[in-house]
Amino acid sequence: MAFSYDNLWRILEAKNMTKEDLKNATGMSSATIAKLGKNETLNMKSLEKICEVLECDIEDVIEFIPENER
Template identity: 30%
Template sequence: MAVTYKKLFHLLIDRGIQTSELTEKAGFSPNILTRLRRDQYVSLDSIEKICFALDCKVDDILEFIPVEKENKNG
């Protein structure tokens, strides 16, 4: 199963929050933001920081993609 963080970026747009604001507010490096944009692995600690900074739940910022769906889109 793969993970996508598209929901996070939609949430930021909906709330009018710049990605630079998120990195500052959540206290993580720009490298983490790059990993999020590329749907790469991000530690649970970073996910927790994002949720705390945005006052949201994990399922508000990420979504699991079943392997068969991932293979069809890839």
């Protein structure tokens, strides 16, 4: 199972936000932000915080990449 947060980075860029801004706005740790950069899985609470701060839906942030498309 693989995920991509490329859409998240596009949203941050459109909002002129950095990863540090996201970290501060959500209260997430640097380790959690690093997981995003590595396309690793996050818990739903972290995804919820991101969606609240960016005022978007979860499908705007994360994309599932099927095994045969990697």
